[in-house]
Structures are given as structure tokens and as C-alpha cells.
């Protein structure tokens with residue numbers, strides 16, 4: 001039997017990372033934050049001065065990234081880049097880098113490599129539509145633009161990164177527009193994904209809903 005996957009997709013700062021991590025913890029599953037891979041390619045390209053339209057160069061970078069995920073830390077070429085990765089400049093560059101089909105396919109095998117027993121919870125934009133189309137449960141999380149900007153602002157503040165709410169809100173909107181409009185793997189709810197609007201839901205309730213869907217699916221599969 002193949003290793004089960006729960007795919008959690010949605011726009012920037014919809015809360016998918018927090019929810020996915022908590023669901024993975026509750027089930028003892030592995031966790032993949034696919035956005036971190038795009039951010040890593042972005043960071044490496046910023047550092048090496050690679051242009052955001054150099055698709056071949058970026059794809060090579062994506063293939064050869066020397067990265068290690070250890071607990072909450074992300075280590076690139078032996079350096080802990082956990083903080084730099086969540087800088088908004090890096091997020092903005094990530095959404096440009098992610099437009100190139102060659103970069104996306106270079107990251108495909110790396111993402112699928114996270115699928116190990118007993119299971120995987122993966123979050124991103126195309127987990128259910130492209131990377132794990134056979135996921136046992138697909139969830140599409142949304143939240144209002146204001147709520148998402150507020151969440152990202154608090155997230156950054158918690159990490160000690162200075163941010164401006166108005167600028168953040170504008171950047172998120174631009175990033176979502178680019179992610180939704182791109183030709184390859186656009187941000188879009190998969191036909192078989194369950195939608196969950198979580199602007200006014202506490203994170204515990206969102207986690208519980210996803211876990212209930214998962215348990216109900218398991219009962220359905222074994223019954």
C-alpha cells in the first residue's frame with residue numbers, strides 16, 4: 001500500500017503551515033513545507049546574483065541545493081538560513097522563481113522524497129493538484145486578504161523581523177495574483193479538494209476539522 005499523504009494548499013499566509021505542522025504532529029506523520037524549497041532557490045539565487053528570469057540557471061540551482069531540514073531549522077550549504085528564508089524579499093523572489101516549469105520539475109523528486117512511512121502532510125500551492133495527485137485527503141485553506149496580512153505580520157514580528165502591515169498586504173496580493181495567474185501549477189483548488197474558509201476560525205478548530213476529515217476517510221476506506 002502506498003504511503004498516505006494529506007495535501008494542504010492555499011494562498012500565502014492562509015495558515016496552512018501551522019495547520020499542516022499540527023496535523024502532522026497529531027498523526028505522527030512527516031511534514032513537508034514545499035514553499036521553503038522555492039524560498040531556498042530564491043535565497044540562493046539572490047546570494048549568487050542569478051537573475052529571476054534565468055530559468056535554466058535556477059533549475060540547476062534547484063537540482064543541486066544542499067539543504068537539510070532539522071527540527072525547525074533549515075540549513076543551506078551548512079548555514080542556518082531559517083530567518084533569512086522568511087524575509088518578504090525572499091517570498092517575493094520565490095513566487096517569481098516558481099513560475100518557471102524547469103524549476104518546478106527540478107523540485108518535484110525532492111518533494112516526493114518526503115513521502116515516507118507512516119505518512120506525510122504537505123503544504124503549498126500544488127500539493128493536491130500536481131505533486132501528490134493521489135493524496136488521500138486534499139484540503140484548500142482560504143482566509144480573507146486582511147486576515148492573511150495580519151497573520152503574516154504577527155508571524156514576522158514573532159520571528160523578530162520588522163514589517164509594515166500596509167506594505168505586507170500589498171506584497172501578499174501581488175504574490176497571490178502571480179501564483180494564481182501563472183501557466184504551470186497555478187494556485188487553484190483541485191476539483192477533489194475540500195475547501196475550508198478559516199478567517200474567523202481559531203487554529204485549533206481548523207486542525208480538528210482536518211483531523212476529522214482524515215479519520216472519516218480512514219473509516220470509509222476500511223469499512
Ligand code: C5P
Nearest residue numbers: 012034035038094095098124125126179
Ligand atoms: O508558502 P510560501 O509563501 O512560503 O511560498 C513562497 C512562494 O513559493 C509562493 O508565493 C509560491 O509562488 C511558491 N510556491 C509554489 N508552489 C508550492 C509552494 C510555494 O509555487 N507548492
